[in-house]
Amino acid sequence: MRETSIKIHAIVAMAISLVSFGLMIASLVAMLTEMPTDDGVSRSFALWFWGMIVAYFSLIFYFVDAVLSVIKIFRKIHPIFNSVLAVMLIGAIPMALFVGGGLGINIYIWNAYYLTIFILEIVSIVKHVKLNSSKSNVI
Helix, strand or coil: HHHHHHHHHHHHHHHHHHHHHHHEEEEEEEHHHHCCCCCCCHHHHHHHHHHHHHHHHHHHHHHHHHHHHHHHHHHCCCCHHHHHHHHHHHHHHHHHHHHHCCCCCCHHHHHHHHHHHHHHHHHHHHHHHHHHHHHHHCC
């Protein structure tokens, strides 16, 4: 557990992201199966709205991991990978506000970006565990 304790923010963010992805998929399914409504909010829009709110909440934890990635850059720990990760994580905030909140193709752009962050975080956790494993084998 010691190997992943510093990545706990990323793990929490990824768990929250899974909820957001689930709501977005449910929104897509609802959009394809529901009848158009004249009054109130459609079910697909409500699911999309809550999916974005959950995604915004995950950005808090991703931002903490971005700060930790910047620290790793200065400590010369996988500097190129952590630079890319930090830029992607910090860029997610304006991306979510200006692209993710839009309708149409913007939803797909945001979800592709968000999925890329999710995959980069998986790689980051694997790299972190491998680095700590190799350090413990040396000592």
